[in-house]
Amino acid sequence: MSTLKDFRDERLRKLAALKEKGINPYPSATNRTHYTADVKNNFETVEGKNVFVAGRITAIRKFGKIAFIVIKDVSGEVQLYLNAENVTNELYIGDEPPTESSKSYNPGLLGLEDLPLLDIGDFIEAGGIVGKSQTGEVSVFVHEMRLLSKALRPMPSKQEGFTNKEERMRRRYVDMNVNDDVRERFVRRSKFWQATRDFLNSNDFIEVNVPVLEHTTGGADANPFVTHMDALNQDFYLRISHELPLKRLIGAGFEKVYDIGPRFRNENYSDEHLPEHIAMEWYWAYANWQDGMKFMEEMYKNVLQATFGTLEFDLNGKHINMAGEWEIWDYATVIRERYNIDVYESSLEEVKKALVENKLEVEQTENRARGIDKLWKNIRKDVAGPVWLINTPAFISPLSKADPNDPRVVERFQPVIAGSELGNGFSELNDPIDQLNRFVEQQQMRDDGDDEAMMLDIDYVEMLEYGMPPACGWGFSERVFWIFEGVTAREGVPFPQLRQEYDEVTKALYPQVKFEEEPSEQTEEE
Helix, strand or coil: CCCHHHHHHHHHHHHHHHHHCCCCCCCCCCCCCCCHHHHHHCHHHHCCCEEEEEEEEEEEEEECCEEEEEEEECCEEEEEEEECCCCCCEEECCCCCCCHHHEEECCCCCCHHHHHHCCCCCEEEEEEEEEECCCCCEEEEEEEEEEEECCCCCCCCCCCCCCCHHHHHHCHHHHHHHCHHHHHHHHHHHHHHHHHHHHHHHCCCEECCCCCEECCCCCCCCCCCEEEECCCCEEEEECCCCHHHHHHHHHCCCCEEEEEEEEECCCCCECCECCEEEEEEEEEECCCHHHHHHHHHHHHHHHHHHHHCCCEEEECCEEEECCCCCEEEEHHHHHHHHHCCCCCCCCHHHHHHHHHHCCCCCCCCCCHHHHHHHHHHHHHCCCCCCEEEECCEHHHCCCECEECCEEEEECEEEEEECCEECCEEEEECCCHHHHHHHHHHHHHHHHCCCCCCCCCCHHHHHHHHHCCCCEEEEEEECHHHHHHHCCCCCCCCCCCCCCCCCCHHHHHHCCCCCCCCCCCCCCCCC
16 A cells, blocks of 8 residues: 555656656746636636636546546636647747747647646646537647646545544645635635625724734733743733723724734633634724614624525524524523522622532632623523623623613623624723722732733723723624534634644655654643
């Protein structure tokens, strides 16, 4: 049975043979005029015309002096028909019919005799006339063909499959070649963010990119990544949220502002979380949480329709109709009805008792806020939605504005869909004294051992003291896309982080490379 080394050695031999013939196996220029889909889907328009197509070889068949090659580009596949009489590596000079004196060898062109030097996986360009084969297959009847890139490793075929999860994640470029549905997923992911951007722009929001490196990171409960900037000789944090810089822009005079980009939370992997992921946050001056709820219902419908072409989904055994009317749930009422616990008056012991009774984790550093949040999440996992969760207790939402009618709760709105909270919105806190007091409480929690509690950001407090208008803020991550796409977090990004490893085959193939040994005492958790 041939090994990867055997296949690679054979292709290296072919590479050397091509070079000996004067063929550049990796040219920079191409002459493509049409995608393969243009040829197949618009046959009536291009029939009889000369076209140039390019793509990766997925099949080669040779029968004497004729051959068939199938190439694939981003739009689809098309068949190339090669006849020894028509496919030539000779370049004709001048406009008159060729004579022996007007011919010269073109080292860039491949003749039919060069076909044995090509392999499935190679990239080629072919020029020819569009027509149909004897079997009725739309084809390009090739008159010239060039190699664009010689592949040194064999690409798995669709028949062979490429299903090993570890291999798929490590070699996603192979995964997307073999499994078209995986590549199409990331086309939809792009549409999701483009539709998000288009909707916000159409509603007069301005995109402003804010820093990824921060002196003090905040805006969420999360453990940050720490890095060091040599130029300033100071440690910085990778942002865990876009929130505080964007709200500084509201204080600076912007009225509708947003950013889309990566954020980083130094936490474990799960089906719904990655330490690095893409997120979006917007902030809207002179709007409150009720304005935001109305706006986001419209935005969800617009973005999901543009991405998936439907507003009805079957996810995790739940049928969800996003076009329907959203329910509204009160936080304290839901907790009381489920656990018979008063969110505002219960003791930590009562909360821990409810956690134990529901087989939920109780940590040594457990506090009421974290414990009650765990109880809510135990309810959330069974919710189909869409539901708006409102009236969140103030001690769970330290950056949001209190309800003037009940200071125990904040003006916060969260969509609950398919068992997940798929966003977070607030009437933003703009009282600098209140904000400072909440920051101090969070910093005390951090000093007591809660690494996910927020840091005290005195510069942000000073911004508020200069004055920030009332505003509504909203944020969601690409988890919204993952949920509606029906995939886990790692399946939902093109290149998920994995522990760096080199197998023995790789080490043997590149003896000139020094591979660093990776520590083996840690194990990567899914």
